[in-house]
Amino acid sequence: MTAHFVVRWMRFMWLSVGMIFVVFPLYWMATTALTPRAELFKPPYPLLRTTYSLENIIELLSATQFLIFLKNSLIVAAGAVCINVVAATLAGYALSRFAFKGKNLFAAATLWTYMFPPILLAIPLYLMFSTLGMRNSYSGLILAHVSISLPLNIWIMWQYFQVVPRSLEEAAWTAGASRFRALCEVLLPSAMPGIISAAIFAFALSWNDFAFAFILQTDIGMFTLPVGLATFVEQSAIHWGLIMASSLIVSLPTFALVFLMQRYLMRGFAIGK
Amino acid sequence: MSVGLTLENVTKTFSQGAKSINAVDDLSLEITPGEFFTFVGASGCGKTTTLRMIAGLESVSSGRILFDKEDVTRIPTQGRDIGMVFQDIALFPYMSIRENIGYSLKVARVPKKEIDDRVERTAELLSISDKLAMKPVQLSGGQQQRVAIGRAIVREPKVLLLDEPLSALDARLRTEMRSEILRLHRRINSTIIYVTHDQVEAMTMSSRIAVMEGGKAVQVDRPRSVFRYPARESVATFIGTPAMNVWDASLDGTGDAPRLTWSGISVPISREDAQALQGLTKVRLGARPQALKLVPADEALLEATLILKEPLGLEDECHLQLADGLELRLVGRVPDSVAEGSLIHVDIDPSDFCVFHPETGAVLRHGLNDKNIKAS
Structure with a gap:
């Protein structure tokens, strides 16, 4: 009884320390973003501020290219999510339901590509996309992001389809439904948690990517948010207020997604156990 | 339709x-x-x-x-x-x-x-x-x-x-x-x-x-x-609850008085039976538990010890053991006075026997002594 109690409390303590490391930077980001410009560099720097203003955010939206970066990021992330969901679903289904030559090799190869750091792929991709004229394009960056997120997503969907009983699909076939119809009407609803976690993963990866966007997009009009944010760091000045304000806005969709979808997300990641 | x-x-x-x-x-x-x-x-x-x-x-x-x-x-x-x-x-x-x-x-x-x-x-x-x-x-x-x-x-x-x-x-x-x-x-x-x-x-x-x-x-x-x-021994033991009793018996006394013997018990069989079993010295003999009947000692084919009695409601499922250790199942009404451990007397009608080939398991005879034999 007491041993159990102690273990529980030690776990809480441990998590609390972890939480401080995770939460404090976020808190500091939010506070800084909402601090009036005049007070930003005026010591002391209190942990709790009393005066807040939207000054930084208003400047961010009116005087910088933030909205363009935001639009670019949204387009690229949406494209990456769409391609990921369709391709990972079909590939996962194929891997789970068909026996074909080289299946194991294919499965191993997808994971293998996942092991390279993005920066290692970015330079060859730069050369390839230069030749193909795909630099500074949405499609180029979308493909680059897909190349990183798709392998893991194929694995997630593969595992997901493996636990959906075959008889479910076969019942639909005996009712006269084609394979594709059975996949859409019977299998996909059951695999929805997997699809949602695949989508979130693809979104988060694309939304947060710096390396690919930095190397592939050289035109400032095509910058995504992470790269655009970096432009606020100038040689003579670092616009902390702007950086923190944009960081705050950038982090909101990720928070919202994870908060709304965490139930599916956890199921998606727990499936392999 | x-x-x-x-x-x-x-x-x-x-x-x-x-x-x-x-x-x-x-x-x-x-x-x-x-x-x-x-x-x-x-x-x-x-x-x-x-x-x-x-x-x-x-x-x-x-x-x-x-x-x-x-x-x-x-x-x-x-x-x-x-x-x-x-x-x-x-x-x-x-x-x-x-x-x-x-x-x-x-x-x-x-x-x-x-x-x-x-x-x-x-x-x-x-x-x-x-x-x-x-x-x-x-x-x-x-x-x-x-x-x-x-x-x-x-x-x-x-x-x-x-x-x-x-x-x-x-x-x-x-x-x-x-x-x-x-x-x-x-x-x-x-x-x-x-x-x-x-x-x-x-x-x-x-x-x-x-x-x-x-x-x-x-x-x-x-x-x-x-x-x-049943067409085979495996079918006979698979279909029916409890499973059919099947055991080894040897074929003796060829010629005028052919017999099947096991555990010191001997059953005379007809000429036709013997003909059907020609060339074999050993067979597998089967009888359903429902075919084993409790009878007075003078009408009995065999004598066995009642080692376990499982009441099924109206009837009982009984585990019997013969003198040489062979175990058989019997399903039927057994009086309450017959307790576990007592010696009981059992008869099996010749028509209720099945004879199977010892190696292939194929059925050789349904019923003995020309009784109740299915035309094949």
């Missing part, structure tokens, strides 16, 4: 690495329209594979499957007009009961109004009318099974295929659903092909059964005939 089926030399080969296994081996049989036909056997005997080939869920390695005169061997599941109930029930979890039952009609683009009518009629037939708005998880196992049956019969398929539909249910429900399925069969009158490992289900429900072993149908007949005239 209901069709007959023909399986012609149907073979299914699975390859496992370098070697290949015939899950179904050169199976040929006819199923007549409206029949309740059951494939029964232990797991791995090929019964489910056979059903799945009839459904088109498994390809046929060689041979043909015909629905009436139409060859469906190469026709995919979707084109075969069948209804199937799966072992794990497999209701569509995200659809309501109404949508589950009506799914095949929706796929066939039947007008909405008609779908509703037919779903409601089917639900009524299976007494689940009040469940139509629910989701599968809200239903009990038995109710889910009814929905699965409803989903399979709603479009009045040519053949209804049932793959161990009751194995997921508990014992009480299983008995209930058994009679329910039978009643349903009488009412809709369609051809039903049923797969089970449970010989009681096979015996009680079927017009005819095929006992499967190693991918072959070792006996195809009416349940009563399979029980009374």
